[in-house]
Amino acid sequence: EFVLTQSPGTLSLSPGERATLSCKASQSVSNNYLAWYQQKPGQAPRLLIYGASNRATGIPDRFSGSGSGTDFTLTISRLEPEDFAVYYCQQYDSSPLTFGGGTKVEIK
């Protein structure tokens, strides 16, 4: 089973700053089968990135994903007020599907 470790647990930043979130897999993720989601309090998650670097429909270009193998990164180039939320990575290389523990991006 894939274990995904996200870091940091919490990221304290100001609007306009750059956010860099890490997701490390316990084994290599084939075909870059890794997705990122954003979740705000009381809401369902929302798909941001799939295939490690492909933005989902309607996702602003300030969100970008990169990486391969075991190391993946979600970058938010300039934080907007609506970007403060929890972010999860998920691998879909094999069953069981697994998520990382999440990174909370909070306002500094």
Add this chain to the structure above:
Amino acid sequence: QVQLVESGGGVVQPGGSLRLSCAESGFTFSTYGMHWVRQAPGKGLEWVAFLGNDGSSKYYADSVKGRFTISRDTSKNTLYLQMNSLKGEDTAVYYCAKSYTSGWFFDFWGQGTLVTVSS
């Protein structure tokens, strides 16, 4: 547009059963696989089960295997999760989520329904 609406959550005693429903609209139901994902209060996301678009391919997390059953009724465009032998650790918000065409990630989610297992 795609809409997923869960229902059926509530409070149930340990050992009890509950059936969740997910009404789907805005897409061709039989074309896509569907998942259930849960989130315990204040915790992260946990994948629970998958049903393929063929209606027969089913996969489960080890934590629910043998207790939960995923199914669907295409005539009603509804996905189900039958949950038996419920435990306290099954307490969570349960989301149904649509699977992307060519990958087991989740491109649309319902709003979730809360299941509380408590005596």
